[in-house]
Structures are given as structure tokens and as C-alpha cells.
Amino acid sequence: MLLRDLLGDGQGAALPEVEVTSLAYDARAVRPGSLFFCVPGFTRDGHDFAPQAIEHGAVGLVVQRPLGLSVPEVRVDDVRAAMAPVAARLNGDPTARLAVVGITGTNGKTTTGFLTRALLEATGTRTGLLGTVEQVVGGVAAPAVRTTPEAIDLQATFAQMLAGGDGACVMEVSSHALELHRADAIHWAVAVFTNLTRDHLDFHPTMEEYFLAKRRLFSAAPGVRIVNLDDPYGRRLAEAFADTVTVGIDSEDATLRATDVRSGLDGSTFTAAGRAWRTALPGRFNVLNALCAIAACRALGAGDEDLAAALPQAARAPGRLEPVSEGQDFAVLVDYAHTPDSLENVLQAARGVTRRRVIVVFGAGGDRDRGKRPGMGEIGARLADVAIVTSDNPRSEDPAAIIAEVLSGVPGDLAAKVETIEDRAAAIAAAVERAAPGDVVVIAGKGHEQGQEFADGHKIPFDDASVARAALRGAVRAR
Numbered sequence: 001m002l003l004r005d006l007l008g009d010g011q012g013a014a015l016p017e018v019e020v021t022s023l024a025y026d027a028r029a030v031r032p033g034s035l036f037f038c039v040p041g042f043t044r045d046g047h048d049f050a051p052q053a054i055e056h057g058a059v060g061l062v063v064q065r066p067l068g069l070s071v072p073e074v075r076v077d078d079v080r081a082a083m084a085p086v087a088a089r090l091n092g093d094p095t096a097r098l099a100v101v102g103i104t105g106t107n108g109k110t111t112t113g114f115l116t117r118a119l120l121e122a123t124g125t126r127t128g129l130l131g132t133v134e135q136v137v138g139g140v141a142a143p144a145v146r147t148t149p150e151a152i153d154l155q156a157t158f159a160q161m162l163a164g165g166d167g168a169c170v171m172e173v174s175s176h177a178l179e180l181h182r183a184d185a186i187h188w189a190v191a192v193f194t195n196l197t198r199d200h201l202d203f204h205p206t207m208e209e210y211f212l213a214k215r216r217l218f219s220a221a222p223g224v225r226i227v228n229l230d231d232p233y234g235r236r237l238a239e240a241f242a243d244t245v246t247v248g249i250d251s252e253d254a255t256l257r258a259t260d261v262r263s264g265l266d267g268s269t270f271t272a273a274g275r276a277w278r279t280a281l282p283g284r285f286n287v288l289n290a291l292c293a294i295a296a297c298r299a300l301g302a303g304d305e306d307l308a309a310a311l312p313q314a315a316r317a318p319g320r321l322e323p324v325s326e327g328q329d330f331a332v333l334v335d336y337a338h339t340p341d342s343l344e345n346v347l348q349a350a351r352g353v354t355r356r357r358v359i360v361v362f363g364a365g366g367d368r369d370r371g372k373r374p375g376m377g378e379i380g381a382r383l384a385d386v387a388i389v390t391s392d393n394p395r396s397e398d399p400a401a402i403i404a405e406v407l408s409g410v411p412g413d414l415a416a417k418v419e420t421i422e423d424r425a426a427a428i429a430a431a432v433e434r435a436a437p438g439d440v441v442v443i444a445g446k447g448h449e450q451g452q453e454f455a456d457g458h459k460i461p462f463d464d465a466s467v468a469r470a471a472l473r474g475a476v477r478a479r
Contacts, residue, residue, distance in 0.1 A: 105194030138164015283349030319447025336447025374409025
């Protein structure tokens with residue numbers, strides 16, 4: 001496509017007739033025919049790599065300041081914001097033909113996404129997936145690199161989904177992606193909001209700015225808006241946008257409300273829209289996730305009878321209250337909970353399925369929002385009978401210093417319930433060794449992740465479920 005046509009709205013009228021065959025924001029990915037976007041980053045500026053891009057065959061540059069190099073330059077106010085509409089045009093505007101369900105919120109995006117895709121597939125719509133755990137394109141699954149890819153990669157993936165026979169796409173939409181324009185130029189069929197609690201305040205200066213980033217998805221004219229009305233930020237969205245579909249448990253005015261909610265280790269049951277529903281996922285918060293998924297599928301034309309038949313078979317997302325069993329007489333659950341609210345939800349769910357003890361292993365990530373650490377310490381101490389604070393992904397921080405910040409939130413009268421074991425594998429093993437029949441052990445923080453991150457990007461293989469399984473085998477043999 002000609003460079004002048006890619007820009008649209010007459011912006012490229014004065015440009016020479018340069019043929020663009022691909023787009024790139026990383027100079028290492030440039031090939032002959034590429035248009036290179038000089039994105040100013042947090043640590044490096046893409047303008048500095050323009051000469052390298054030209055050496056690799058770039059036929060044009062998108063810049064925020066003139067560089068005076070040997071190829072045409074398109075000057076814009078925001079290079080990052082320019083990527084999405086150009087990428088959509090080059091790929092034939094794929095989301096005009098692909099029904100895209102965007103899911104945003106602090107917690108529940110992954111589970112809601114997995115449920116929504118499973119229900120759509122079960123009711124006859126081939127559906128792609130983009131999220132924290134994996135992406136599925138044309139029925140082929142691959143590990144996810146980031147929750148929401150950059151706009152250039154995203155639009156190309158949408159085109160691949162169409163080519164692979166997908167009729168819909170379910171995707172998690174992070175606040176970073178919304179703020180950084182990765183999710184611009186998408187025709188949203190459905191927008192879903194799960195909840196908003198403290199997280200990412202290392203990126204967003206305040207909770208209000210975090211909320212406003214999420215709100216961008218609802219300002220992008222989606223076909224149907226769906227919100228969790230039990231969440232105060234969800235209620236704000238419902239009040240701001242007319243005809244919003246609402247879901248809830250506590251909210252009597254919700255469009256789709258669950259009543260008679262019952263939950264156990266084998267799943268949850270509830271009544272909604274005049275019929276009984278069952279999901280294999282335990283916990284009230286997962287009932288809310290299921291309601292969001294049901295509402296999204298309804299918006300795309302699926303019927304309640306088919307959805308109710310499909311929901312019990314919809315598998316849980318990896319690392320989300322994932323059971324680990326080696327024949328032991330107590331439960332072990334691995335979960336991604338890494339915020340105060342998600343840790344509270346998971347521990348309340350665990351408390352609801354046992355009359356015995358709840359034992360939790362958790363920590364907090366380094367180089368992220370430090371303000372949430374004391375809150376996690378307080379919640380772990382309050383809701384568990386035994387809390388073992390350990391290392392998570394320390395990254396460049398001292399693990400012992402992170403643990404100390406978590407412990408600073410533990411009330412003095414609960415301190416006896418809390419201990420520290422910095423080595424994560426040893427902490428998991430200790431929790432398993434101390435569990436008695438009927439107890440529930442929760443291993444929180446990393447979920448599906450397959451590595452532990454240290455300074456300078458160093459990562460070692462580490463999977464909570466595998467480590468727990470090995471500890472269980474040892475414990476079973478010892479007994």
C-alpha cells in the first residue's frame with residue numbers, strides 16, 4: 001500500500017509514491033519495504049535507531065521530530081498513537097469483520113476471557129484468544145508474550161485470525177495498552193469491565209488515572225458495554241454510559257444477577273435469568289466472572305439454554321485456583337493472586353470450602369507498586385490460619401526488603417500466624433508438610449508463570465504447580 005494511502009484523511013497527500021509492505025517499531029524487525037515508527041520509549045528513543053532501520057530497508061519513518069535522513073518522514077504529534085490506525089489500514093481493517101470482545105479490569109480478565117472463548121466455541125463460533133496466559137489464532141495455541149500486544153502486532157494477529165477461520169476474538173485489554181494506544185483502531189463488538197482495585201500504581205500516578213485508562217475501552221464506542229455492578233468503579237461506568245448491561249450478585253438492580261450462589265472445591269452453582277447454572281470454578285468472584293462471560297456471549301447472539309449446557313464444561317484458566325493433587329487428603333490450589341483484592345478473594349474462596357485451616361504462601365513482586373505490599377500482608381494474616389511470606393519475582397529488589405514491607409502491614413495481634421521463608425520452593429514445601437487432612441493450601445502470586453525473575457532480567461525456571469507437586473510426592477512418601 002502507498003505511504004500516502006496508509007496515513008488516511010489526506011495527511012499523506014504531499015508524500016512521494018512509496019510502497020509500504022510492512023510496519024515495524026523495532027529496528028531489528030525492519031525489512032525492505034518497512035515503514036518504521038520512531039517510538040519514544042521509557043528508556044530508549046526510537047528516533048535514535050532510525051539510521052539502523054534505513055540500513056535494514058525502511059522506506060519511510062514516522063517521527064515526532066525531523067531527522068533529515070534519506071527516506072520520507074511523516075511527522076506526527078504522537079508516534080505511538082499513529083501506529084494503530086496505520087496498522088489497521090495495512091491489514092485491511094480486520095476487526096470490521098471479526099467480532100472482538102475486549103475485557104478489562106484489575107482481576108478476572110484471564111478467567112473471564114477463557115470462559116467467554118469456551119462458551120463461544122461451544123455455541124458454534126470459532127474464536128481466537130489474546131491474553132496473559134496464551135494466544136490462540138486459528139485454533140493454534142502459543143504462549144503469550146504480553147497481555148495486550150503492540151498495535152502493529154495486534155492488527156496483524158487479527159488478520160491472521162480471519163485467515164485462520166476465526167469469527168470472533170476474546171482479548172484481555174490492559175490499562176497499559178489503553179494508555180499507550182495499543183488498543184486503538186479496534187471495532188469493539190463487546191467491552192467488559194470486571195473490577196478495579198489497587199495495582200499498577202507504579203505506572204498510573206493515582207487510582208483515578210488508573211480508572212480513566214480502563215474507561216478508554218468504554219469510550220471507544222463498543223457495540224455492547226458490560227460491567228460488574230458490584231464494583232464501585234463498574235457502577236460509575238454504568239452511570240456514565242447509557243444502555244450498559246450490568247451483572248452482579250449483591251446489586252439487586254443488575255441486568256443479569258446471580259442468586260442462590262453456592263460454592264465448593266468442585267465449582268459453583270447459581271441462579272440467573274430464571275435458570276440454574278453451574279461452573280467448575282469455585283468462589284463468588286468466579287461467579288461474577290462467569291456472569292460477565294455469559295453476558296458477553298449473549299451480546300453476540302448465543303442463547304441461554306446453550307450457554308447453560310456449555311458452562312460446566314468450560315475449563316479453568318491455568319494458574320487460576322488450579323488444583324494440584326497427588327492423592328493427598330488436603331487441597332492445594334495455585335493462583336495468580338498478586339494484588340490485595342485478588343488475594344482476599346482467593347483466601348475467602350478457600351475459607352468457604354473447608355472447616356479446617358487455610359494455609360497461604362505468598363509474596364510481592366519487585367519493581368512494581370510498593371504501596372500494595374502492606375495490604376497483602378494484612379490480608380494474608382487476617383484470612384489465613386498460617387501465612388508464609390516468601391519471595392515472588394524480586395527483579396532488581398532485595399527479596400528480604402520486599403518481605404519486610406509485606407510484614408509491615410501485619411497487625412501485632414496476628415503476627416504469630418505469620419512466618420517468613422525467603423526461598424519460594426522451601427516455603428511451598430513447608431506449607432505442604434504442615435497441612436493436615438481437610439486443610440486448604442493456597443500458593444498465590446505467580447499462577448501460570450514458568451519462571452522467577454531476578455536482577456538484570458535474569459530468570460530461572462520456576463512453576464508453582466510443579467514445585468507443589470514435587471513437595472506433595474515427598475510428603476506422601478514420608479507419611
